[in-house]
Amino acid sequence: MRPYLYILAGITSALLGWNIGQVFLSDLGWLKSFREVVLFPCIAISLAIGSVANEIFVSNPTRPQLSLRMLRIPLLIALGVGLVSGLVAGGISQILFAPQIKVPAFVVRIFGWLVVGASVGVAEGLSWRWHSLEAGNPKRFRQRLILSIIAASLASAIAASIFELIRQTLGTMPVAFKPYEDPLGFAVLGLCLGIAFSITNLSPSYIPALRAGKGFEYKGEDYGDIDPQKTIKLQNYPRIDRALVKFISYRSQAEEEAEDEIEEGISIELPVKGIIRVGSAPVANLCLPHLPLHAADIKLAGQKAVLIPNAKSFYTVAINGTRLGTRRNVSLKHNYVITFYTVDKEDIEAPKCYRLVFYNRFLDPMA
Known part of the structure; x- marks a missing residue:
């Protein structure tokens, strides 16, 4: 379904833009001599x-209402980038089409389409920063921006090549087909861009993650100068091994690198491949106090994830509210709720359990 929506949006947007242009050129009669x-x-x-x-x-x-609220800045970016690049492409094309400058017409058209396509990629890549928490990671943001520009430029080049073939074909057809030449060509451009974005926009957003829930509530500031004993106690907090996993959050990159405490509502990005060890041992990748030293492992291999409970403490793990009755492995699916029950009954401040939601595709907290 997703690819069809991208393709439909691309074709519809291209034809809508062409029709708006015809309103200015034909109906209002503005700048007829400067068509491009x-x-x-x-x-x-x-x-x-x-x-x-x-x-x-x-x-x-x-969440259509939330999407509408998030549209303002992305649409302003798209408007600005589209306007500037369109004027640049149109102005240069208009100059190159002059009889005094002997540049082949098909070269000018391909150039114009490349600029238009690249601008769509720039707008899509830049606007992603304002509607995705994942874009807070500078590396992912650069990856998405570069990928969008390259994909959109390549799609434009393919569309321009197809358009030139259409022009040659229609050139041998009756004159009645000539008026349909431009809208057909721009529909192909929208089609190619839709296909490109339906492919590229899946890539950086597909990451396994855990969302922290119950048991990770904020405990307040750690004031060591007031109660040193409490500070020592609070040092045993839920945390991640930053060498293997990391947070996806609003915090700056410097803060993210310095923080390892898991708090409610924070998403934890998991590696695409590898094993995540969960338990109370200091060497655990997800160190959760009051659990068994080794409660379970989460094995990740591409789009597959498996929970491997410890044979001696499988009873402390629950999936979707049901405690495990055997030590068998559990295949994790999107939105599965994993609960780890604590075994330390002496500490009255210990949470009853830790609850995490597993995502096999990234669910953006901003979404």
Whole structure:
């Protein structure tokens, strides 16, 4: 379903931009002598806005009101990038089409389409920062931006090549087909961009993660100068092994590198491949006080994740509210709730359990 929505949005946006351009050129009669200067900005803006809006709504299909609230800045980015790039592409194309400059027409058209396509990629990549918490990771943000630009430029180059073939074919057809040449070509551009984004937008968003819930509530500030004994006690807090896992949060990169305490509502990014050890042992990757030293392992291999309970303490683990009755491995699926029950009954401040939600595709907390 997702690819069809991207393709539909691409085609619809391209044709809408072309029609808006025709309103200025034909109905209002503005700048008829500068066709590309009018047409390219309209198409670039429409494609950029359509791609950005589609990505936000597809990423949040059950929360349309939240998606609408998140649209403001992404749409302003799409409008600005589309307008500037469209004017640049249209202005340069208009100059190169001049009889005094002997540049082949197909080269000028391909150049214009490349600029328009690249601008859509820039708008889509930049706007991602304002509707995805995942983009708070600078590495992922750069990856998404570069990937969007490359994919959109490649899609534009393919669409331009197909368009030139269509032009040659229609050139041998009756004159009645000529008016359909441009809208058909821009529909192909929207189609190619839709296919490109349906593929690239899946890549960085597919990451396994755990969302911290019950048991990770905020315990307040740690004031060692007031109660040193309490400080020593609070040092035994739920934490991650930053060498293997990390948080996905609003915090700056420097703060993220310095923090290891797990708090309620924070998402923990897991490696695509590897084994995550859960328990109260200091060497555990997810160190949760008051659990058995080794409660379970989470084995990750691409899109598969398996919970491997410790044979001696499997009874402390529950999946979706049901405690494990055997030591058998459990295949984890999206939205599975994993509960680890504590075994330290002497500490009255110890939580009864720790609850985590497993995602086999990234569920953005901003979404």
